[in-house]
Amino acid sequence: MEGIGDLLVPLVGLAGVVIGALLTRQSQRDEREAARADALRVLVGAVNVLLVDALPDRIAFNLRKDESPETIRGLSEKWQSVKSDLAGHAALDKSPWVRDYTTRLLVEVDNLLTFDGWIVHDYLNDRVWDGAKKVADEHHDNALKLLFSLAREVRGEGRPTRTPLLSIWWSDPHISEEE
Numbered sequence: 001m002e003g004i005g006d007l008l009v010p011l012v013g014l015a016g017v018v019i020g021a022l023l024t025r026q027s028q029r030d031e032r033e034a035a036r037a038d039a040l041r042v043l044v045g046a047v048n049v050l051l052v053d054a055l056p057d058r059i060a061f062n063l064r065k066d067e068s069p070e071t072i073r074g075l076s077e078k079w080q081s082v083k084s085d086l087a088g089h090a091a092l093d094k095s096p097w098v099r100d101y102t103t104r105l106l107v108e109v110d111n112l113l114t115f116d117g118w119i120v121h122d123y124l125n126d127r128v129w130d131g132a133k134k135v136a137d138e139h140h141d142n143a144l145k146l147l148f149s150l151a152r153e154v155r156g157e158g159r160p161t162r163t164p165l166l167s168i169w170w171s172d173p174h175i176s177e178e179e
Contacts, residue, residue: 036089036092036093037154039085039089040086040089040090040093040098040154041151041154043082043085043086043089044147044150044151044154046082046086047082047086047105047109047143047147048147050075050078050079050082050109051109051112051140051143051144051147053075053078054075054109054112054113054116054140055140056112056115056116056119056133056136056137056140057137059071059072059116059119059120059133059136060119060129060133063119063120063123065123065124068120068123068124069120069124071120072113072116072117072120075113075116076113076117079109079110079113083106083109086102086105086106087102087103087106090102090103095153097149097153098150098153098154101146101149101150101153102150104142104146105143105146105147105150108139108142108143108146109139109143111139112136112139112140112143115132115133115135115136115139116136118132118135118136119132119133119136
């Protein structure tokens, strides 16, 4: 019996070391994931502020020949400062939904800012800018819906039951027309 006890003590000790190492590894992985999610939350907030500033109604309401081009330039610079960080963090996220929402959001915000620029361009050239505003409104609405879906996913809420098609043309079952 004494031989078994001598063998059992080191085995129990070894098992404790292995379990401790596994728990430590999992804890470190969880901390990295939490840090990534926090960084993504900050970027989602920055995009939200940008979407408020890039609202086509605001652009149209504040049209000024001397200020509007600078406003569009400023919005574009603000977007460029957030865009690559947002794409980088999303690319590293384990959720295919975060990656998909972010990819589609990047396209919508790029398109929004392009059409915001067309509103100003048409105004400065004494052209009717309603068509550009209508398209900008659509991109703004799509960007907001995607941003809210991304925020829900980052918080771990409302995950759809099927995997995304990872396509900017894919329709999200969680986005309703009322949002």
